[in-house]
Amino acid sequence: MSGPYLPAEICDYIVDLLYNKPDTLKRCCLISRSWVPRTRKHLFADIKFLHCDDLERWKRSFPDPSRSPVHHTHTLTVCCSEVVTVADAQEGGWIRAFSNVTQLKISSDVGESEASLVPFHNFSPALKYLHVASTIFPCTRIFDLACSFRLLEDLDLVQRRVINGPIDRDGVIFQPSTSPALTGTLRVYLPDSMEYATRRLLSLPGGLHFRKLELSCYFESNLQWMSALVAGCSDTLECVDIECRILLNPSAVSIDLSRATKLKEAVFQSKTLHVTWLVLALQSITPKHIYLHQIAIHVPEIPNLFGHGWITSEMIYRQWTDLDRVLVQLWESYGIRPKVMHSVTEKKKEIQRERIGDLLPEITERGIIELEDFVEFCWYRLVY
Known part of the structure; x- marks a missing residue:
């Protein structure tokens, strides 16, 4: 006798109800191979590289970026920019595999001498939300990054403490012919760079629509x-x-x-x-x-x-x-x-x-x- 059968759309509906329960989703992967694609959609929707160990574990689990579940990722958090920068340089654009990300959160602090924002430029054409909290990246580079995303709606810039002359490491300044959409929310906490941020925003070709x-x-x-x-x-x-x-x-x-x-x-x-x-x-x-x-x-x-x-x-x-x-x-x-x-x-x-x-x-x-x-x-x- 054949076992009980549920249509695929019902199984998908059940898995979707568990989108915010990662432990349960992991158990679902053990139930049936047919459930794995749907559970991956939720398990890998929000990826966080908080420490260098997180990145190493990810690379060991998915050595081939083209066969990894990165296409499911919609929110990417990076708190170890230096490690990601090195990994991207070694593997020829590794970060661009995350091409469906709509929210990017970058946090960098002092001591990350090799950190750069260049690898993130336009890495995901679908990006709509950008958050950068840093004490090492100059405002010029942050705005260059923001201008590389044409669909960007929400911009969140935080300077966690006063910085004195951050080193400009990334080379050329991005000169946009058009500006991002910028139709959502602008959150700015830049005690020392408010003037520059304002002038740069007001100079965008498409104007501001927040x-x-x-x-x-x-x-x-x-x-x-x-x-x-x-x-x-x-x-x-x-x-x-x-x-x-x-x-x-x-x-x-x-x-x-x-x-x-x-x-x-x-x-x-x-x-x-x-x-x-x-x-x-x-x-x-x-x-x-x-x-x-x-x-x-x-x-x-x-x-x-x-x-x-x-x-x-x-x-x-x-x-x-x-x-x-x-x-x-x-x-x-x-x-x-x-x-x-x-x-x-x-x-x-x-x-x-x-x-x-x-x-x-x-x-x-x-x-x-x-x-x-x-x-x-x-x-x-x-x-x-």
């Missing part, structure tokens, strides 16, 4: 370049997420949102109690922002201001009074629904409620503010 910007600011000079990026994406920009860690005086520059009239959401993360930059950014919102329905403001835990000295306390109170006034104006004049979120431990919940009320008296007295309790966080939200 729908979301996530920008981190450590220096006051970064704000003008952030404004330039907002203006450069003004025709398509739907969301901005600005993180600011600097102390600003009342005459400081800020993010100009006036041209980004298609904004739907704005998120401001103030890591200090100085909010002049935030007040100025909110003041650039006009009635032309007809799609803007939410403004989220993240503020740090508020200490006892009287312990910071009279001058500091007065300055902070004055800035928050301006913020209070602008939030009320946005609510009354434009019908924008803002919310203020403040993380705090359960023990300090009531204390922080009082301090928020002291800093934002008008919206508190008018009942615009509401407290939502979470396990470890409390969110203060402006209700409507």
